[in-house]
Amino acid sequence: MLRTKSCTFLAAVVLTAQAGWAQEVRVYNWSDYIDEDLLAQFEEETGLELIYDVFDSNEVLETKLLAGGSGYDVVVPSATFLQRQISAGAFQKLDKSKLSNIGNLWDVVEARTETYDPGGEYSINYMWGTTGIGVNVGRVTEILGEDAPIGSLDLIFNPENMAKLAECGVHFLDAPTELIPAALQYIGEDPDSKDEDVLALAEPILTAVRPYVQKYHSSEYISALANGDICVAFGWSGDILQSRDRAAEADNGVEIAYNAPVEGALMWFDQMAIPVDAPNPEGAHAFLDFILDAEVAATASNYVYYANGNLASQPLLVEDVIGDLAIYPDEATLETLYTTTPYDARAQRFVTRMWTRIKSGT
Amino acid sequence: MNIRRIALISVPYLWLLALFMVPFLIVFKISLSDIALAIPPYTPTLDISGGWTEVRSFFSQLDFENFEFLATDDLYWKSYLSSLKIAFISTFICLLVGFPIAYGMANAPKEWQPTLMLLVILPFWTSFLIRVYSLIGILSQEGMLNQFLMWIGLIGEPLTILNTNIAVYIGIVYTYCPFMILPIYATLIKLDGSLLEAAEDLGCSRTEAFWRITVPLSKAGIIAGCFLVFIPALGEFVIPSLLGGSDTLMIGKVLYEEFFANRDWPVAGAVAVILLLILIVPIVLYQRNEQKIMEAEK
Numbered sequence: 122m123l124r125t126k127s128c129t130f131l132a133a134v135v136l137t138a139q140a141g142w143a144q145e146v147r148v149y150n151w152s153d154y155i156d157e158d159l160l161a162q163f164e165e166e167t168g169l170e171l172i173y174d175v176f177d178s179n180e181v182l183e184t185k186l187l188a189g190g191s192g193y194d195v196v197v198p199s200a201t202f203l204q205r206q207i208s209a210g211a212f213q214k215l216d217k218s219k220l221s222n223i224g225n226l227w228d229v230v231e232a233r234t235e236t237y238d239p240g241g242e243y244s245i246n247y248m249w250g251t252t253g254i255g256v257n258v259g260r261v262t263e264i265l266g267e268d269a270p271i272g273s274l275d276l277i278f279n280p281e282n283m284a285k286l287a288e289c290g291v292h293f294l295d296a297p298t299e300l301i302p303a304a305l306q307y308i309g310e311d312p313d314s315k316d317e318d319v320l321a322l323a324e325p326i327l328t329a330v331r332p333y334v335q336k337y338h339s340s341e342y343i344s345a346l347a348n349g350d351i352c353v354a355f356g357w358s359g360d361i362l363q364s365r366d367r368a369a370e371a372d373n374g375v376e377i378a379y380n381a382p383v384e385g386a387l388m389w390f391d392q393m394a395i396p397v398d399a400p401n402p403e404g405a406h407a408f409l410d411f412i413l414d415a416e417v418a419a420t421a422s423n424y425v426y427y428a429n430g431n432l433a434s435q436p437l438l439v440e441d442v443i444g445d446l447a448i449y450p451d452e453a454t455l456e457t458l459y460t461t462t463p464y465d466a467r468a469q470r471f472v473t474r475m476w477t478r479i480k481s482g483t
Numbered sequence: 484m485n486i487r488r489i490a491l492i493s494v495p496y497l498w499l500l501a502l503f504m505v506p507f508l509i510v511f512k513i514s515l516s517d518i519a520l521a522i523p524p525y526t527p528t529l530d531i532s533g534g535w536t537e538v539r540s541f542f543s544q545l546d547f548e549n550f551e552f553l554a555t556d557d558l559y560w561k562s563y564l565s566s567l568k569i570a571f572i573s574t575f576i577c578l579l580v581g582f583p584i585a586y587g588m589a590n591a592p593k594e595w596q597p598t599l600m601l602l603v604i605l606p607f608w609t610s611f612l613i614r615v616y617s618l619i620g621i622l623s624q625e626g627m628l629n630q631f632l633m634w635i636g637l638i639g640e641p642l643t644i645l646n647t648n649i650a651v652y653i654g655i656v657y658t659y660c661p662f663m664i665l666p667i668y669a670t671l672i673k674l675d676g677s678l679l680e681a682a683e684d685l686g687c688s689r690t691e692a693f694w695r696i697t698v699p700l701s702k703a704g705i706i707a708g709c710f711l712v713f714i715p716a717l718g719e720f721v722i723p724s725l726l727g728g729s730d731t732l733m734i735g736k737v738l739y740e741e742f743f744a745n746r747d748w749p750v751a752g753a754v755a756v757i758l759l760l761i762l763i764v765p766i767v768l769y770q771r772n773e774q775k776i777m778e779a780e781k
Contacts, residue, residue, distance in 0.1 A: 180743035187524040187746060209520045297744075336646065337729050397522075466518050466747070473744040474558070477737075480729040483561050 146404035147172045149182065149193040151391065152340055153363060154248070156424035163411050169404050177340040178296070186211045191396055194405035197247055200237035200390040201298065205463040212243045212394045219406040220245070222413035227432035233460060234390050234430070244392035245409055246430025248359065248422070251386040251450070251458060252299050255342070255361030258376045260289045260352035272380035274307040277355050280329045287333035290351030295337035297476035299387060300327060300355070302461050306385050313461045315468045320475065327479045337480055343367070349375045357389075358447060359427035366426065379447045381454060388458035390430070422448075507759065514752030515545035525748045549753035558737065559754065563761060565732040569648070569723075570716040573655040574663075577712045578705065580656065581663030585704075586697075588664070589671035600668075603661050615654060615725050622650050622726070650726035651733075655716050662715075663708035670704030671697070714762055734758055 152175040164171050174193075176182050179202045185191040186198075186206055198206060206212060217223055223245070230246050238244045256271045264285050270276045277283065283291065293300060302312035304323035314320060335351060342354035347367040354361060358379055365377035393412060395405040411417055418429045419437035428448050435443060442448050450458070464472055477483065516525040527544045530537055553559045588599045606614060621627045622645040629641040644650050674697065682692040698705075720735030727733070734754065741751035 178743070180746075183746060184743050187522050189522045205520065209524070210522060466520070466745075470745050470747065473740055474556070476744070477558060477740060481732055482730055483558055483732055 144168070144404075145170045145172055146195065146401055146408050147174070147193045148195045148408060149174050149176060149185075149191070150195075150197045150247075151175060152177045153343060153360065154197075154391075154425055154427075156420050159417055159420055162417075163408065166411065167404075167407050169407060171408075179298075186396060190398055192400060193396055194399040194401045195393055195408050196396060197391050197393050200234055200244075200392050201461055201463045203244055203392045203394060204237040206394075207238060207243050211397055213397045213399065213402065214242050215245070215395065215409070216402075216406060219403075220410045220413060222410050222415070222433075225413050225415050225418070225431045225433035227430050227435075230390065230430035233388070234392065236460065236462070237390070238392065244394040245413060247391045247393045247412060248425065248427035248429050249388065249390040250358035250427045250448070251381040251388050252294070252303065252355070252357055253361070253379060253381040253386050253447075255346055255354040255356055255364065255377055255379050257289070257346065257349060257352040258378050259374070260349070261286065264289065264352075271378065272383050274303060274382045274384045277353065278304060278307045278326050278330060280333070283330040283333035286353050287335070289353075290335045290345070291333060291353040291355075292342040292345060292351050293334050293337050293355045294357070295339050297472045298461070298464070301472060301475070302387055302459070303355070303382070306382075306387075306459065312385075312387065312459050315464060317468065317471050320468065320471060324475050324479060331479055331482075346377055347371065347375065349373065359425050362426035362445075362447065381447065381450065381458070383457070385457045385459050388460050507756075510752050510755050512545070512752075513748050514549055514750075514756050515547065516749045516752075517544070517548070518747050518749055523748070524746050549749045550757075552750060553753055553757065559734075559757075562732050562734045562737045563757070566717050566719075566734040567761070569651060569655070569733060570713050570719075573652055573659070573716045574709050574713045576652065576656045577660050577663040578709065581660050581708060582667055582705070584660075585664045585667035585671055588668050589674070596672075603664050603668075606661070611658065612721065614658070615722060618650070618654055618657065618726060619645060622653065645726065646728040648727065648731055651723050651731055654722040654726045655712075655719060658722065659712040659716060662711035666707040666711065667701055667704040670701040674700055710766070717762065718758060 146169050148171065150173065154175070155173075160171050160173055163169070179199050182196055182198055183202055183206060185193075186196065187209060203212075226241070226245065230249055231241060234241065234244070234246055254271065254274075254276060256269075256276070258271070261269050261271060261276075265276075265282060270282070275282065276286075277291070277293075301320060301323045304326040305314060305319065306312040307326060308322060310319050310322055339356075340360070342351065342356050343360050343364045344367070345351045346354050346361065347364040348371075349368075354364075358381065361377065361379040365379065368375040368377050393409055395402055395409075399405050412421070413431065415431060415433035416437060418431035418434035422429045422434065422442055423439050426442060426445075426448060428442075446454065513525055516527065518524060519526040527541050529541050584603075588596060588603075591599055619626075623629075624641045624643065624645070626645070628644065629638075632638045633641065644653070678696050678700075679692050682696055683689070687695065718735050718738075719733065720739055723731045723733045723736055724739070727736075738751055738754050738758075741747050741754060745751075
């Protein structure tokens, strides 16, 4: 009797699992990158079950994509990685007839993502931002004085400044594709260079400040900065602004400021795309269309403090976001921002090796 | 009868074939390939449908280039050496800590033994990852360990333990100690107590009896325990990446970089093949040596 019962139970589980397969949308996005209420809203509006996983490095996502069979329906690589993954055949073309809100996209952003994904055939922009410097204003001015260069790469690439800042803690992104262009920009070289001789020029800059960097990590600085555990982070704009917000909420006397370096900052784009082997492309399109909705995009940006590529969402953004030049830079700042393109395999190996040498001394 | 015997003997070999040889051959094949921008990210891939010529061209494209590459960069041998050192020292500490625990367990009153055994196994009921993460909380600047040491007055200001090699040792020893304790305990519990009594009757001191009887007779457990700790510690990735600093050099991290940062599966494959050789060769040599001793004894 018991046996029959458990058999029926098992059959029921298998059946629901099969039925559930088509109803699920699996999204793989960056950590701390969405207002979680939106996830529930998507499930409610579409009746689809959303499985939402997060990562904190483009490399992890890329390896999953290139291994094939990642099982995800929507992924969010940065545009440089996206470009390479498109040529590896990792994505399927978007069916724009299923994206009723695609007209909401902002041409200013589209013009720039065009380099990576011509015609926007494979991806839509989710968020974009800059890579820059977050500081604990109180601590840094206490150490370096009132005229501390908090808006300049000099703060983090000048060993004299860094030696003093080391005592209160400095974090760098663990991403050579962010740090090396910044170092090249600092010394007036082409940040998008693929030439090994030019790339090598970044090494002494980064090695000189290595002893003063407490940690290379791509997400820990959000809370570390907000808690006052560290006083400087070289990181992504919205992450630092989130940390500013958390510190303000905690009311712990920590004041965080973000600046895109005056020397010029890397401008990056996170693009949503559908893997070629997505189990549920239908659901994936539904998710993209949901994200393209002006209200949804505005809610997301208001929460994560990143600019989005959605023009229609702009009237719905809170003043804290749309009015903040660190998020939506003015024309003059936009001029100074630069973009990069992906490294080929040889340059990539050179860069990774250099990065290991910088971090470990070997 | 014969067939049954063969079938019985073949089980472990089939096991080895399916779970060791086949995966190894796949990795070995990838290590001979070239990097490509595709899914999967290497070439050539075997397409049997193309017939014999296809298979031949497949084999002609394989070469040992990646192994040669490993020799050109000192990062690799330095990482192997550093991993060997970390694994070796961790195994030794595990033995120092594990043997007395196993000895104490085996000599504890019979009714306590199941409880003690449970205490050793209990940590496994919590996810490995969670246990390593909680070590971060214990070892950090404001962590419990520093607070405790400051409270008892041993140190004046917090030590930097997290993100150093010391944290890696602590993590590995903590995680793998049960693998040392259990096999040693298993041999000690079977130890015939009358042998020790006989030794004492014949005028052997307790310490001498321990070194001349207990230790040699538990050798099998000690060796099994050392292998069980040494092998996973050598390729460990999670512990050094969560607890270690950016200057902690371990081959597991190098493998990760090859896979994730360089997308170079072929070089990653070559690193893995050499790692395996480093492990297998000493084990095979040891096995041979044991056999020789056994034959000599006969």
